[in-house]
Amino acid sequence: MLMPDFEPVLLRRILRNADVSLEAYRADGGYRALAKALGEMAPAQVIDVVKASGLRGRGGAGFPCGVKWTFLPKDHPGPIYMCVNADESEPCTFNNRILMEQDPHQILEGIILSCYAVKATTAYVYVRYEYGPAARAMQRAIDEAYAANLLGRHVQGKDIHLDVFVHRGAGAYICGEETGLIESLEGKRAWPRIKPPFPAVEGAFRKPTIVNNIETMACVTHVVDRGADWFKSIGVPPDPKNPRDAGSYGPKLYCLSGHVNRPGCVELPLGITVRELVEKHGGGVWKGKKAKGCIPGGISMGLMTEAEFDTPLDFNGPGKVGCLGLGTAAVTVFDEDTSIVDVLYNVCRFFAHESCGQCTPCREGTGWMLKIAERLRRGQGRLEDLKILEEVGHGMGIMPGTTICGLADGAGWPVKMAVRKFRAEFEDYLRAGKKSTAALAGVH
Amino acid sequence: MSVLSEDLRQKILAYLPRYPSKQAVTLPALHVVQDALRCVPLEAVREIADLLDLSPAEVADTMTFYGFFRPEDKPLGKTRLWVCRGLACALRGGEELLSDLCQRLNVRPGQTSADGKVTVEFAECIGVCEGAPAVLIDDAGRGDVTPDRVDALLAELRQ
Numbered sequence: 155m156l157m158p159d160f161e162p163v164l165l166r167r168i169l170r171n172a173d174v175s176l177e178a179y180r181a182d183g184g185y186r187a188l189a190k191a192l193g194e195m196a197p198a199q200v201i202d203v204v205k206a207s208g209l210r211g212r213g214g215a216g217f218p219c220g221v222k223w224t225f226l227p228k229d230h231p232g233p234i235y236m237c238v239n240a241d242e243s244e245p246c247t248f249n250n251r252i253l254m255e256q257d258p259h260q261i262l263e264g265i266i267l268s269c270y271a272v273k274a275t276t277a278y279v280y281v282r283y284e285y286g287p288a289a290r291a292m293q294r295a296i297d298e299a300y301a302a303n304l305l306g307r308h309v310q311g312k313d314i315h316l317d318v319f320v321h322r323g324a325g326a327y328i329c330g331e332e333t334g335l336i337e338s339l340e341g342k343r344a345w346p347r348i349k350p351p352f353p354a355v356e357g358a359f360r361k362p363t364i365v366n367n368i369e370t371m372a373c374v375t376h377v378v379d380r381g382a383d384w385f386k387s388i389g390v391p392p393d394p395k396n397p398r399d400a401g402s403y404g405p406k407l408y409c410l411s412g413h414v415n416r417p418g419c420v421e422l423p424l425g426i427t428v429r430e431l432v433e434k435h436g437g438g439v440w441k442g443k444k445a446k447g448c449i450p451g452g453i454s455m456g457l458m459t460e461a462e463f464d465t466p467l468d469f470n471g472p473g474k475v476g477c478l479g480l481g482t483a484a485v486t487v488f489d490e491d492t493s494i495v496d497v498l499y500n501v502c503r504f505f506a507h508e509s510c511g512q513c514t515p516c517r518e519g520t521g522w523m524l525k526i527a528e529r530l531r532r533g534q535g536r537l538e539d540l541k542i543l544e545e546v547g548h549g550m551g552i553m554p555g556t557t558i559c560g561l562a563d564g565a566g567w568p569v570k571m572a573v574r575k576f577r578a579e580f581e582d583y584l585r586a587g588k589k590s591t592a593a594l595a596g597v598h
Numbered sequence: 599m600s601v602l603s604e605d606l607r608q609k610i611l612a613y614l615p616r617y618p619s620k621q622a623v624t625l626p627a628l629h630v631v632q633d634a635l636r637c638v639p640l641e642a643v644r645e646i647a648d649l650l651d652l653s654p655a656e657v658a659d660t661m662t663f664y665g666f667f668r669p670e671d672k673p674l675g676k677t678r679l680w681v682c683r684g685l686a687c688a689l690r691g692g693e694e695l696l697s698d699l700c701q702r703l704n705v706r707p708g709q710t711s712a713d714g715k716v717t718v719e720f721a722e723c724i725g726v727c728e729g730a731p732a733v734l735i736d737d738a739g740r741g742d743v744t745p746d747r748v749d750a751l752l753a754e755l756r757q
């Protein structure tokens with residue numbers, strides 16, 4: 155499915171080190187899509203083209219963007235809010251940061267287009283605290299847009315009013331979950347809400363709200379500019395054998411990290427395999443070693459063994475090898491000398507630290523999984539621990555129906571995958587009474 | 599006696615028009631205070647609550663949810679240095695970097711060096727994974743903090 159002549163779309167200006175100013179963005183054809191939409195398209199037509207493009211959300215869940223927009227109540231008197239999710243805290247994911255720092259107007263144009271489409275009058279860009287330079291770049295772009303009447307009252311002389319504000323987080327992963335984000339925005343602890351109601355019906359400040367990811371917003375700009383057919387010419391059509399697959403269209407920013415020679419962010423059509431990503435774009439595994447496996451889409455999606463590296467990274471592929479989904483398409487490779495016990499420990503530590511504590515299976519489950527992983531590290535593990543890990547992993551999440559949000563599914567998944575796919579290594583380690591030799595800073 | 603200067607109060611109040619509820623200004627207010635005072639004293643919690651028509655308990659509830667804000671007995675040093683322990687960094691020396699920095703500054707994670715210059719903390723992935731091992735200097739990421747660059751980093755932070 156790879157198009158040999160693929161030309162970067164989202165990174166087009168970034169790869170040229172183009173200037174971030176409004177003037178430079180405009181000189182490169184920026185805000186052409188907005189002029190077109192405001193000039194010749196009704197809001198419903200913008201929704202239609204986004205729907206027709208098959209664009210699916212890039213934040214992790216892959217929900218069709220245009221379809222989500224139609225869940226807003228019809229003829230609502232307003233206000234309707236847009237929350238742009240720039241919390242980007244899924245471990246090993248960094249493409250939103252690059253987009254915000256290096257081409258903020260590309261995102262802002264998508265935000266303005268989306269707000270026009272759904273009739274939102276205020277957008278909040280929720281940026282994780284750790285992204286100071288990105289938040290400042292977004293703020294400068296917003297300031298320029300106000301000065302150019304792309305924001306504010308009567309945008310471009312039309313009867314459209316739109317404010318965009320940057321809202322900064324305070325270092326909590328759970329603020330990326332859309333209703334956790336909304337609670338946090340409202341000034342409360344970021345405890346995800348029970349759904350329904352979904353944000354489109356009752357979201358920020360109890361009003362209809364759309365939550366979309368930064369990369370999704372950047373895609374909207376190009377969908378409106380170049381049309382649904384162009385977008386659909388990139389990527390992978392639905393799998394005929396899977397009636398629930400809505401296809402994987404468009405370009406994707408893949409993040410590559412870990413034990414590769416050239417870590418970084420590359421833009422490719424959806425559907426590239428892990429192997430091609432690692433070999434061709436990442437320069438292969440470092441130090442001439444072999445890979446043992448990888449995290450295929452942020453750590454919440456599970457693990458792949460090296461033998462599974464021919465899996466295509468589209469919305470459908472990772473599921474075929476037992477992973478939770480495409481996730482954020484952030485691939486972290488670990489080499490043959492990495493102990494799976496250390497990978498497991500790192501993952502468990504993260505989720506135990508980030509569970510918001512609201513649901514018992516998640517709060518207690520992540521804690522127990524970490525305790526067991528610690529025990530394995532210290533060389534005090536038992537074979538039964540593998541069974542307990544699997545059981546705890548199976549029991550927590552939206553899928554088994556025991557928790558409020560998907561953090562718990564994401565916490566259980568890599569643990570279940572590790573035990574299932576690397577069982578032989580765990581068993582050898584336990585039988586031989588091994589201890590982890592990896593350095594640890596002595597804190598949890 | 600008020601701990602929030604007029605300037606800080608004005609900075610907080612300037613956020614009000616952005617949101618339909620006053621409570622939404624809680625996080626911006628906590629940031630304004632901690633940026634200036636290096637912690638959020640209990641008295642500031644009361645004063646923020648006053649400004650936003652909330653009870654101090656509501657502000658404290660939000661504040662303590664995020665491990666980010668410091669009480670007055672644990673103020674931050676001049677620079678807050680977060681060392682990433684996320685997977686991509688751990689695979690490329692992140693844990694060693696954290697140990698090394700703690701040892702050289704003679705602190706444990708969360709503590710501040712004796713000269714008050716640097717507070718070291720661990721962080722979960724800070725989104726600079728292509729530059730693992732990475733650190734966050736206050737709110738700006740920096741990658742490729744390999745062992746040979748630690749001296750220069752510390753010299754910079756101690757200035």
Ligand SMILES: Cc1cc2nc3c(=O)[nH]c(=O)nc-3n(C[C@H](O)[C@H](O)[C@H](O)COP(=O)(O)O)c2cc1C
Pocket residue numbers: 210211212213214215216217219239240241242243244327328329330331332333365366367368370559560561564
């Ligand atoms: C625990 C958890 C963390 C999440 N973190 C993020 C995040 O950092 N950024 C993001 O865009 N979506 C994140 N999501 C997904 C959001 O809930 C939501 O689906 C997404 O922002 C919708 O945008 P999209 O449709 O454009 O992808 C997270 C979900 C969960 C369950």
Ligand code: SF4
Pocket residue numbers: 328345346508509510511512513514516517557558559560561562
């Ligand atoms: S699943 Fe975990 S993170 Fe999500 S609401 Fe429940 S306790 Fe919080």
Ligand code: FES
Pocket residue numbers: 245246247682683684685686687688722723724725726727728730732
């Ligand atoms: S894992 Fe360290 S920056 Fe992402």
